[in-house]
Amino acid sequence: MTTGQKTVFGFLGIIATLLAVILGLCLGWPLWIWGLVAALLSGALLAGMAFTGRAQRAEPFPEGTLIDLPVRPVERREIQLTRVRLPSAERDYGFLLTATVRWYPRPEAPDRPMDGGALARASVVQRAEEVTRTSEPGRCSLVQHELSAALAVMLPDPYDLVDAHAVEVTLALDDSDQERLDRLAAIRKEQAVWEHERRHEQDRREYLHSDVLRDTGSAVVWWLTRNGEQIDRTVDDLGVLAQLTSAANNEEIPDLLRELITEPPASEPVWGVTDTAPSAPRTAADLLGDFFRETGINPDENENALMVDMLASAAAKKDPRAAEEIRRRYGSIRRTEEEAAAPDVPAPSPNGDGPTPVVNGVGPHPE
Template identity: 45%
Template sequence: MTTGCKTTTIFLTILCGLLLTILGLAQDWPPLAWLLLAALLIALPAAAFKIATARRGPLPVDVEEHRTAPPVERREHHVTHVALPSRWDDYDFLFSATVRWYPLEAPSNDPVLNPAGLAVEAVLNRARAITEQREPGRPSLTQHELSGALSRMRPDPTGHLQVMAEDVTLVLREYDQERLNRLAEVRKDKAVWEHQRKYEQSKREYLSEDVLKDTGSAVVWWLAKNDDRIEKTVADLGLLAQLTSAANDTDVPERLRDLIPRPHDERPTFDLREEPPVQPERQPTAADHFEAFLNTLDFTDGEIQRPMLAKQIADIIRTQDQHETAEDILRRFHPPASHTSNDGEPPTSPDDTTDNRPAA
């Protein structure tokens, strides 16, 4: 009889005794009846326990063996930095994990001599089947894949053990990881360069095959670029003709040559049989700059301000030891003949404001 059955029997016996006691008090039983009731309450539980024990009998053999069998023995072994191949040659993963196993029942003539070796071999074979199909660029992703694949107990090839692995880590050697990072940067730069090259090539094709195909196409493109400013486009026809001819390596058409702008300092054409001598360009002097200054102020020839300003500027230049430049300005703008007037008297300067009137 189990413990639950014993508890139930005792509870029912007590409950029946209470009911019979209440009934006996209500019926005013004689003392003999109370003695029989007490004996009955004691005898019934004892008889029930004895009957239940006789019916149960001894435990089965297999149950007894199961209860007395030793618990399953589990073992573990740590492996660190075991090189496993990747999909790329010469780039190995470094595998670390805790290998766990428990032995299965083996025939008496085939004992397991080194269960740790068999367990490690089984785990490494399972891990290698995965890593040799993966590229080394993402070791963390492959690590999580291995953690899931090795987390289940599976029998080893010999059938003696159930094997699994925990705490799996998978990394690359430091110099291999640095090399892969550099290769990734090169691939990214190459991709950017390829995009730029294709963009420039497309732009060249667009200009040569569409925009600058001929002068008419260039004019239409230029007109669209300048927001329909017809006057500007017409003024640039010569430049567009030159640009189109240069892009197509051809001469400017005869009908458009008159539109090509000419430089202002273009030399006149001469007979090819008599080439004129090339005269070196004269550098402008200080007197030339001073003349341009006077012209800017609208001091034309014949005005008295020109020699006066020339005299003053020459005096200032002499103080800087530039005597030759001062003389050049005086010869050009203040000749000796201008130093005297027609009646032999020197001209009166606006600065020489001497009052000759008698004093009051």
Template identity: 45%
Template sequence: MSSGHSTMTGFLAAIVALLLVITGLVTEWPYWAWPAAAAALAAATSTLLWIQRRRTPFIPPECTLEPQSPLPPVERWEQVLKRVPLPTAKPDYDCLLSATVRWRPEDAPAWAPVVNYAGLAVNAILERASQVTAGADPTRLSLTEHVLSGELAVMESDDTGRLLAMAVDVRLTLSDEDRERLQKLATVRKNEAVWEHERRWEISRRSYLSDDVLKTTGSAVVWWLAKNDDKIDKTVSDIGLLTELASAANDQPVPRDFQRFVPGLSEVPEPEEPVWEPCEEAEWEPEEAGWEAEEAAEEPVFRPEDYFRMAMDASGVGEDDAERLLFMDRVRDAAWVTGLHDFAVDLGYEPPREEEPDTGDPNPSDSGPGDASEGNQESSREEPPMRSSFGPHFNGDPSYD
């Protein structure tokens, strides 16, 4: 008898004794009944223990010559996968699958070939997993991992029908390099989106200011008054500044009506364009001209010689420099030679005096054609050199060059 049987017998004896006590108290047994009940209980317990001991073999089973046959080993139908690459929605970013593949062989006919169940199970799981990850975003592998765990948690038959396969402990990861690249790309996209929004906002603001607010001075004043509706005096004092802003924004001068509001333009009159008129030979008499003389006095008339003098002054050549006198002489002489006699005279050129013809010959017609040609040659040889009113700086002397 084993120790377990003895314990059970003692436990049952205690329960029966407790029931006898309860029954005796309830029914109020006489005093002699209590010892009789205890003796009967003890006899019954001893008899039960004796019977159980008689059924126990004399030699325990562990001491027999023939040992018990061991239990057959349990065949574990599973395969561990570690970091197997699977395609994602982005071609260059594969996710890495780690899982434990489990399968159960199906009954096969006698003529069926022998197969590698591990290979068939792994192939079936990879095909099912690739269908899920092919359309997944590599930046959201945590969500894809839960979806894939649910898809692979069901035992399904493979293409051959030889087994049922499933996967547990599914994990999807990315390589460290791919994760860093995706984070950089995401940061660049976010920054680009922010910059694009800021650029559109700036363009819209510039368009609002140039096409609406600063289109004219009046629109600028109305805009500023709407901004400061309770400060009319300030708006009036800022009209000059708003005028300059509107003119600068449109690349235009300040309008004449608003020049009195601009401090720099309200005091300085606009310069009048000079009137260029040819010099008249007659002397101007302001006493006889009346108000026209006063108007002419306000608008000076420049002669061509004045322009040359101003050009010489602007170039830094002094009034008494020889270069200046030489330049003026050559300009006058060149104007006379080219036929611009009025222009040369205005510059101070003195034309050569014409010699009176010789009337001493009483019969000029007696001279022949040869005498006339000789006279022309002599007159051309005796033509005086050109003179200038500015001095003998250029009088036809070639050595002067």
């Protein structure tokens, strides 16, 4: 017996009890009649419930209560999509779709030959294209989840002949496209860092030019904030600050501050060493001059002349120009004095006879 049937019998019992009570009160029944009426009502209700339960177990659906309609068998099929290229928001990049398409003919479709798999495949691809056309290729993994949700619903194709949806959706990019996107992402990150560094450098230059080095007074105030407890040092650096301020603004140093600028002492040339620009490459003669200065050797002294000539001769085997420069720098004073004191020496004869010429004041070595 169902719950509804039990509810109906319950209401019937309540109504019968109320009627019996009303009649008994109105007619003044004795006590034994009340008991007899209660027993009759309980027996009637139990008998009705038992009869209904047996009838329902014998025939749950009586004849005529169900309508026998013909049911058309449902034809379900599957077809694969493998690496189908779909457009993206970038013109030269595309997604590759791989999925399983499930479809079945619609019940109201006309009974005629058709390729339901092709219709289902075209319908799924068209729905997928609507999602990927506005998606960035760099968001491939996120677009895959969006596409899976969009293709999960069974929908009819544009011709209303089949219903189709897709499962096991996978979206990917070509390996070469993925590599290019990774490189572009790395370049954009580096460019962002470079832009921040460039703006930071511009801000610092603007701060130094327009605030710190606007004039000498601003530079002095800035220097005092950095060295507040060193007043004497700030006074000593007034000349340097004036030069920096004038150089930063492309102006000449004011006359009132010129006397604060101390000229650095001029370096005295050592033993014929010529000054070279700081940016010029160091030559063998420069290095030899450093050696003379560090050791205190004077190449113009007579006892060191032979050493200079031997060094020049040794250098000539590898670099004749370096040897010539060494002789020109460190043998010039001695050679000038000896040439002025030596008598005229006749030139050697064509056959090789005659005196041997003196080179840098040193004659031929004995064999």
